[in-house]
Amino acid sequence: MRYWLMKSEPDDCSIDDLAAMPGATVAWYGVRNYQARNFMMNQMSVGDPVLFYHSSCPQPGIAGIARVSSLAYPDATQFDPGSRFYDASSSPDKPRWFNVDVRFVMKTRLVGLPELRSRPELANMRVLAKGNRLSITPVDPDEWRFITETLLELRRDDF
């Protein structure tokens, strides 16, 4: 099992939007970056815990917890000419882009970027690295524990 942080623009899909989805589950479509794709394809397992992060918004930061709820499968939007994620150079017999499904676990208080940056325990967090643009990043178990237990005051059986 691995821990993850996944960015979503709240205008697109906020933690509340996720909670309101049928089955509280959403297909994580639209990833068009090979590193992020490879994380989904090669390293994610069903049940992996996810920090749900709001990006490109007035208050960027961790907004909730989710879980990976499917293995990676071809991203349907790459074949849809009407989609902004359409990729003409992909084909159904050789798909280029994949996504997992993500299921809502809980909404948390907003742990903002400044707070995350202020914590020495999180100094090496991948998502905080200078110039990082990856929408999916692995989270170290120690970082996960610090964020959930210390910052969010959650117990292990809360999620």
Place this chain on the structure above:
DNA sequence: GCCAACGTTGGC
């Protein structure tokens, strides 16, 4: 809206 940082594209 600005801009730093990074990824991708395509000519050579």
Place this chain on the structure above:
DNA sequence: GCCAACGTTGGC
């Protein structure tokens, strides 16, 4: 295979 140009991300 190099690298300039361009596009995108995302915080501020």
